[in-house]
Amino acid sequence: MGSTVETLEFQAETRQLLRLVIHSIYSNKDIFLRELISNASDALDKLRLESLIDSGLDADTSDLHIALEVDPDARTLTVRDNGIGMSREDIVELIGTIAKSGTAGLLEKIKETGDAAAAQSLIGQFGVGFYSAFMVADRVTLLTRRAGTEAGTRWESDGEGTYEIQAVDGLPVGTSVTLHLKPVDGEDGLADYLAEWKIRQIVKQYSDFIRWPIRMAGERADEEGATTRQVDTLNSMKALWARPRAEVTEAEYTEFYQQISHDWLAPAETIHMRAEGTFEYEALLFIPAQAPFDLFSRDAKRGVQLYVKRVFIMDDCEALMPDYLRFVKGVVDAHDLSLNISREILQQDRQIRAVRRRLVKKVLGALKDVQTKDTERYLKLWGQFGRVLKEGLLEDADSTAALLELVSAASTHDPERPTTLREYVGRMKDGQEAIYYLTGEDRATVENSPHMEAFAAQGYEVLILTDPVDEVWVERVPDFDGHRLQSIAKGQVDLDRPAEGDEAAEAEKARREQEFSALLPWLTTALSGQVKEVRLSSRLTTSAACVVGDAQDMTPTLEKMYRAMGQELPPVKRILELNPGHPLITALRAAHEANPEDPSLAEVAELVHGGALLAEGGDLPDPARFTRLLTDRLARGL
Incomplete structure (x- = not known):
């Protein structure tokens, strides 16, 4: 028998949060069911814990579960659990108000800045994610009784500013939340949440690894065509990452990897870890055997899946894995995060950054282990992922030493x-x-x-x-x-530097420098538009010349890369080095000594420089002129 119905007002901050939840925060309304199932799972966890602490608690824990019920005629969807339940005081505190320190100030900041994403850090705390029900329902009814008490409570609201609360007798321990669904409206993104396929899809995507069974009754036709009502468990409850590694088979790891990666091969490496302490989480990561086709695609998905207490949060959590490890697949399940922590807050969260550092260390350590134990297998992995791993040398200074070892x-x-x-x-x-x-x-x-x-x-x-x-x-x-x-190809290379005390070698080097003392400055002037200096080389044994850069110069290839990206760069002049023992260079020196004013020598200088550029695979500044000069020289020589 029920008592008098009381009508109470939501706390002002609660009304603001309701408006944000219903109109701003969620782009995907499907997650309302994830939130309600998560709350139900928390209630089951709490009942199990309290029953262990208090042996006198009058509660049945033999079949803890979550049940989903649909009534197409009444257009209602009910999420029911036989967990800890709530007292009247619990309801008023957790649903009627937001009794969290600083919440009002945060909501005021959200209101001022219009930053709806910042509010997501609140959603997912027990009782707060409950508000997401109003995205799809125009009225919500809650029935609950707390374990260890006799009185039950009925709560109901349309989410507009007030709620009704009433004591009710004869309720079972636990909580049921009944959503009186809004009409289906494709323009507003409201799907038919009474359809069995839709409910199964949502549970599979967001709540498949909840540890408690999620059950729903549905109509089934037998072989003779007769219709029967059958209760199915919708979730697998197989959170491999929450089980000790010794209890998981390689076949189970492979099946899970293929499920989340859509890869038909088995993973090359599996990393199963658990962190305990001030911030607890489990991680199950996989290194694929081969690179995905979109490894270098700008639009490819990045990051691993993030769960909180086995509840799916986001598919590509970039905050947990650096871009150069984008080929790593897997799951991270955090225990202490808000269910709807936003991507922006994840990027700034100190604990998430600490998790990321440890995950990176584990992945690089796993690759190092492969390198140490099986070189051939490692080289295959390096062939697949080495190019992106080297990107880490540009992005991750903390991991430079580990990456260089790889x-x-x-x-x-x-x-x-x-x-x-x-x-x-x-x-x-x-x-x-x-x-x-x-x-x-x-x-x-x-x-x-x-x-x-x-x-x-x-x-x-x-x-x-x-x-x-x-x-x-x-x-x-x-x-x-x-x-x-x-x-x-840069700086001075002095491989034939005379040994200390080798007077003959030192004298030979000095003689060569003297022989070219006139040609080198002349060539530097003649080619001043293209080179910064001409000098003798110790790099060359058979070629006449080569082009090198100063130690701090940008390479021609890198210069082209930056220009291709639209960056304007001043032209980089390089150094022309000559092989003093090459017949062409000795002949050029002799011709210059005989007639320094011979205009044809400048053309030879251009040909020497152009040939050096071509020999290193570079580009000629004026290919047509180079071809004409070379053709003319060949014609004169025949």
Whole structure:
């Protein structure tokens, strides 16, 4: 038998929050069911806990569950649980008001700024996510009785400013929330939430891993065509990440990975972790065996799935995984986050940043383990994901050391097998201080570059870097294991520097510099529009000349990349180095000594410079002029 019905007003801040929930916050109205199921799950958790603490609590915990019931004729959807329930005081505090410190001030800020997204940090606290029901219902009725009490309570409201509350006898322990649904209206995005397929879809997407069974009765036709009513469990309850790793089979991991990634292969690596302490969470991450087709697509999805207490929050949580690990798939289930924490707040949350750092460390550590235990398998993974991992050297300074240990690159040491930086350092020649590398469009271009000649002749290993990102990261990383990274196409390379005390070698070097003392400044002047300096080279053994940059200069490839992105850059003049032992260069020196005013020498200088540009795969400033000069020279020589 019920008591007198009381009509009470919502707290002012509650009315503001109701308006935000109904009209502003949620773009996807389907999540109202997620919120109600989450509240029901919390109630079941609380009853189970209280029954363990209080053995005298009169409550049946033998079949804790959530039930969904639809009544098409009455257009109602009911979410029922046999959890802890609420007293009248609980209802007034949790639903009628928002008794949280600072909430009123936050709502005032939201009102002033119009930042509806900021309000999402409130939704999902017990009793607050309840308001999302008013997005799809024009009236909500709640019946509840708290475990350990005799009196039940009925609550009802249309969400417009007041609610009715009444004591009711004879209610079971638990809570039922009945939504009197608004008419279906496609323009307003209101689906028919009485349709069984729609309810199943929402539960599967958002609440599949809730630990308690979510049940719903539906009509089923048997083989003879007769219709029977059958109760189905809609959720799998298989939250693999919440189970100890020893209890999960590889087949289960593979099935789950394929479900969330839509990949038909098994994952290459599985990372199952649990963090306990001030901020608890579980994570189940997978490294795919092959790169997805959209790995470098700007519109590709990024990040892992975020759950809170097994409730799905968002599919691509970029705050939890850096962009250079965008190939990692998986789930992070946090225990202490608000259910509807917004993407903006996630980016700023200190705990989320700490989780991200640990996840990154775990993923890079897993890759290092593969590298250590199975080199061939690691090289396959590097072939799939190495290019994006190197992006981390530009984005994640905290992980530079770990990423450098993973870097594998082609080198002159073995044409068939990439090398790690650690392996390179182990093979360095006595007295070698730098790790030498050369960037280029492809291996053939790099190997045939004039810059390689002296290094190959003297047995120095050179890394061959051909990914576009290589042009950038080598400039950002100062050293590896105390050895600087040095481009053999930049700065001074003095491989044939005379040994200390070798007077004959020092005298030979001085003689050559004297022989070219007139030609070098003349060439610098003749080619002043294209080069900043002309000097003798110790890089060359067979080519006549090569073009190099100063130690701090931008490479031509990087310069082209920036220009392609629309960035205006001043022209970078480079240095022309000559091979003093090449017949062409010695002949040019002799001709210049014989007749420094010969105008044809300037054309030879242009041809030498143009040939050096072509030899490194570069672009000629004036291809037509170069072709004409070369043709004329060939004609005169025949």
